[in-house]
Amino acid sequence: xxxxxxxxxxxxxxxxxxxxxxxxxxxxxxxxxxxxxxxxxxxxxxxxxxxxxxxxxxxxxxxxxxxxxxxxxxxxxxxxxxxxxxxx
Ligand SMILES: [Zn+2]
Numbered sequence: 001x002x003x004x005x006x007x008x009x010x011x012x013x014x015x016x017x018x019x020x021x022x023x024x025x026x027x028x029x030x031x032x033x034x035x036x037x038x039x040x041x042x043x044x045x046x047x048x049x050x051x052x053x054x055x056x057x058x059x060x061x062x063x064x065x066x067x068x069x070x071x072x073x074x075x076x077x078x079x080x081x082x083x084x085x086x087x088x
Contacts, residue, residue, distance in 0.1 A: 006030055007078060008085045024074070026081045033084035034077050042073040 003014040006027035013027035031039070049070040052062040 008081050011085065024078070026077065030081045030085055031077075034080045038073070038076050038080050042070070042077050045070040045073040 002017070004017050004023055004025050005011070006013040007024050008026065008030045011027060011030060013029065015025065015027075017023050026034070045066075048066050052066045056062045
């Protein structure tokens with residue numbers, strides 16, 4: 001199985017994939033460089049998406065907005081991590 005690398009350019013951190021190898025991941029060092037407000041938003045959105053997955057597994061309807069929110073939050077974290085890495 002191929003390991004996934006941190007999405008910040010030139011970062012050599014890798015880890016084993018949880019689901020599949022096209023997963024995107026930010027290593028701990030770069031994750032800690034993201035402003036707390038963005039991390040909080042992503043964390044909340046992620047938990048909401050996990051709950052939504054459980055509801056979907058139970059056959060309940062789940063609004064797409066939940067997944068849109070987590071995708072947007074991740075995109076913001078990714079941009080912040082890359083930007084912060086430029087200054088490290
Ligand atoms: Zn990294």
